[in-house]
Amino acid sequence: MSDRLTPTPDREFPQSRLKQRKEQLLSQIQAEQRHGLRRPHGRRRLTLAVGAAAAAAAAAVTVVALLPAGSGGPSPAAAAVLNRLARLIVAQPLTPQPGQYLYIESRNEYPTFAGGTACETVAVDRRQIWIGTDGSGLIRDTTGPQQYSSPAAEAACLQADSQLHLRSGGTSNDWFAPQCLALAPTNNWDSLSRDPHVLLQQMRQLDGGPPTPGEDFVHIGDFLRETDAPPAVRAALYRAAALIPGIELLGTVRDHNGRPGLGIAYPSRGPYPRKGSSSELIFDPKTGELSGEQGTGPTYWAVYLSQKVVNQLPGAPPAPLKPPCAKGGAGYGHQVPGGSVMNGAPVTSP
Amino acid sequence: MLWDRARDGDVAAFGVLFERHAGQIYNYCFRRTADWALAEDLTSATFLLAWRSLGREPLEAESALPLLYGIATNVVRNRRRSLKRGQNAFRRLPLPRVEEPDFAEETATRLDDQVATRQLLGLFAGLPGREQDVLALCEWSSLSYEDAAAALGIPIGTVRSRLARGRRRLRELHMASGPGEDSKINARSIEVNDQ
Numbered sequence: 001m002s003d004r005l006t007p008t009p010d011r012e013f014p015q016s017r018l019k020q021r022k023e024q025l026l027s028q029i030q031a032e033q034r035h036g037l038r039r040p041h042g043r044r045r046l047t048l049a050v051g052a053a054a055a056a057a058a059a060a061v062t063v064v065a066l067l068p069a070g071s072g073g074p075s076p077a078a079a080a081v082l083n084r085l086a087r088l089i090v091a092q093p094l095t096p097q098p099g100q101y102l103y104i105e106s107r108n109e110y111p112t113f114a115g116g117t118a119c120e121t122v123a124v125d126r127r128q129i130w131i132g133t134d135g136s137g138l139i140r141d142t143t144g145p146q147q148y149s150s151p152a153a154e155a156a157c158l159q160a161d162s163q164l165h166l167r168s169g170g171t172s173n174d175w176f177a178p179q180c181l182a183l184a185p186t187n188n189w190d191s192l193s194r195d196p197h198v199l200l201q202q203m204r205q206l207d208g209g210p211p212t213p214g215e216d217f218v219h220i221g222d223f224l225r226e227t228d229a230p231p232a233v234r235a236a237l238y239r240a241a242a243l244i245p246g247i248e249l250l251g252t253v254r255d256h257n258g259r260p261g262l263g264i265a266y267p268s269r270g271p272y273p274r275k276g277s278s279s280e281l282i283f284d285p286k287t288g289e290l291s292g293e294q295g296t297g298p299t300y301w302a303v304y305l306s307q308k309v310v311n312q313l314p315g316a317p318p319a320p321l322k323p324p325c326a327k328g329g330a331g332y333g334h335q336v337p338g339g340s341v342m343n344g345a346p347v348t349s350p
Numbered sequence: 351m352l353w354d355r356a357r358d359g360d361v362a363a364f365g366v367l368f369e370r371h372a373g374q375i376y377n378y379c380f381r382r383t384a385d386w387a388l389a390e391d392l393t394s395a396t397f398l399l400a401w402r403s404l405g406r407e408p409l410e411a412e413s414a415l416p417l418l419y420g421i422a423t424n425v426v427r428n429r430r431r432s433l434k435r436g437q438n439a440f441r442r443l444p445l446p447r448v449e450e451p452d453f454a455e456e457t458a459t460r461l462d463d464q465v466a467t468r469q470l471l472g473l474f475a476g477l478p479g480r481e482q483d484v485l486a487l488c489e490w491s492s493l494s495y496e497d498a499a500a501a502l503g504i505p506i507g508t509v510r511s512r513l514a515r516g517r518r519r520l521r522e523l524h525m526a527s528g529p530g531e532d533s534k535i536n537a538r539s540i541e542v543n544d545q
Contacts, residue, residue, distance in 0.1 A: 005470065005473070005520060005521070005524055007381050007467065007470060007489075007490045008381075008462075008463040008466050008467055010373070010377045011377065011380075011386075011459075011460065011463065012373060013372050013373045013376045013390075013393075017390065018369065018372060018373075021368075021372070021390065021393070021394050022365055022368050022369060022372075024394065025365075025368060025394055025397055025398060025401075026361055026362075026364070026365050026368075028398060029361050029364065029398075029401055030361055033359070033361070112388070112391075119387075174479060175479075
């Protein structure tokens with residue numbers, strides 16, 4: 001009986017792959033260092049308490065200093081549109097009251113490259129999120145079958161790993177106790193400056209990645225998508241995006257569902273993000289809301305189908321949920337080690 | 351100390367740490383996903399994020415491994431976005447093909463591992479996520495209570511109680527599933543795998 005409860009024995013990381021992975025990792029780190037990125041140093045702890053005017057001014061200067069030479073200024077047309085969208089979004093009533101939830105529904109497709117860089121697989125994901133004002137909530141993911149993105153990708157996958165297992169899809173429900181659901185790098189919205197210059201710097205500190213305009217654009221998306229950032233913060237994020245050199249106004253574009261929206265793009269000239277890659281944020285011209293995303297290098301898309309305030313969750317968690325979850329409750333990527341301890345059980349779909 | 355040197359920007363020292371600990375994180379990621387290829391990608395993503403976090407986290411040698419497991423836990427959970435970000439970085443640097451067919455001799459064994467682990471994850475899906483994390487760290491990766499507590503940012507007492515509850519529930523689920531329920535377990539495990 002115990003066999004099925006015992007994990008399989010440790011296997012060795014295949015030696016030649018380990019060597020490759022190490023070289024790849026160190027090359028990436030060295031490239032980040034060469035480009036003047038912040039490197040690990042000292043025992044500083046990040047503080048977000050940037051409120052004083054002097055600190056704000058210093059941070060603004062720092063942002064400018066970190067921009068690569070010759071990157072030019074922000075596009076006036078794109079900046080004008082973003083500033084107009086900021087005025088629209090600040091008036092949106094998407095502010096749940098205690099006991100209510102912000103509900104966000106999206107469909108998206110992000111490629112994965114398991115088994116090798118040319119081995120690209122895709123799966124459409126329907127994602128539903130309920131975010132309570134107390135940081136509790138639910139993430140429901142309904143994933144379609146994983147597929148090879150092309151015949152060439154299939155060949156690459158099978159060459160790289162003949163045992164590759166394509167997943168057939170399914171639904172997961174992750175429940176979160178109060179203070180445990182945070183989808184942005186921070187959900188301590190009061191700690192974020194409304195000054196767009198300072199905000200850019202704060203986002204760089206929170207992410208820890210390359211301090212480049214392209215990464216700044218990535219951060220904007222990270223804070224906007226699937227978060228309960230209040231309208232004033234969203235407006236500040238739009239104004240921060242308007243400062244990023246290299247952004248372009250695409251005019252009216254169609255998202256993956258064919259809906260029109262105002263497109264703002266960052267076509268990268270490298271090195272961060274990769275040269276030739278492009279990211280687009282698409283906004284609803286009437287409400288100012290983020291309505292879609294798409295990009296190339298690798299190709300991905302997301303459409304935000306519904307963003308509204310609802311009065312209840314679609315069910316109850318399978319067991320009582322209690323904090324604490326983790327330090328600060330941040331649940332995003334690497335922000336806090338072990339940051340989001342999920343306080344709930346994945347349950348099967350109805 | 352290697353971690354001190356890495357924190358001060360010594361890339362070579364970080365490379366040594368990668369060689370030293372990648373295997374542990376690789377096996378941990380596999381047991382959470384039942385996918386060897388994915389586990390390799392998640393291991394790379396974990397170490398890149400660890401490097402970037404070195405300046406922010408007060409780090410001593412004894413806390414390094416819990417830090418890696420903590421990051422890996424989040425990377426596994428947020429794998430879709432983590433991988434996309436990781437790929438944005440790593441795809442700049444193509445991974446060359448290796449002539450040596452690493453998996454050739456072990457393919458059957460590793461396929462068996464994936465099947466067995468999917469079944470185990472199927473049972474695991476019946477546990478609260480908090481208990482899954484603690485069981486995976488303490489039982490599958492042999493972390494001490496102290497290290498698991500550090501990795502997850504929770505008190506040691508909480509680790510103990512979650513571990514006890516998780517073990518009990520897992521056994522109950524196993525008893526309830528019965529010997530003839532493997533196909534059902536497989537179906538559920540796919541759901542877990544696809545989170």
